[in-house]
Amino acid sequence: MSDREDFLIWLHEDFVRAERAMFNGDDGPRRAIWAEDEPVSVLGAWRNATNRAELIEAFEELATSFSDCTDYAFDLVSFDVGGEMAYTVGYERVAGSVDGQPRTFTLRATQVYRRGDDGWRVVHRHADKVG
Secondary structure (H helix, E strand, O other): OHHHHHHHHHHHHHHHHHHHHHHOOOOOOHHHEEEOOOOOEEEEOOEEEOHHHHHHHHHHHHHEEEEEHHHHHHHHEEEEEEOOEEEEEEEEEEEEEOOEEEEEEEEOOOOEEEEEOOOOEEEEEEEEOOO
């Protein structure tokens, strides 16, 4: 299996499962797919973070806002894998509740990943709301 195929399997399984859990109010799976070592960063649609402690705080706070995810899809636009690094660009389409109110929204997301001994981990995310 090529590095690109291996990465796509991880992305479509572990990453998508973690994001769906986040939009259901559970930040544990998302934290598990993020790198534990610095640097890590988020320039998010709702919250920013520039280190691991801020990242955990942001994920915990966001998880309290999200619930009842009925649909999550990651529409991959572009990606590449180069050695121990990878990136993705795509659209996250979400149907769920934000602060108890049903909503559908689309996030435009760019992420950077690093491969370690324990597999792929997210190290940077930039996302913003479309429209």
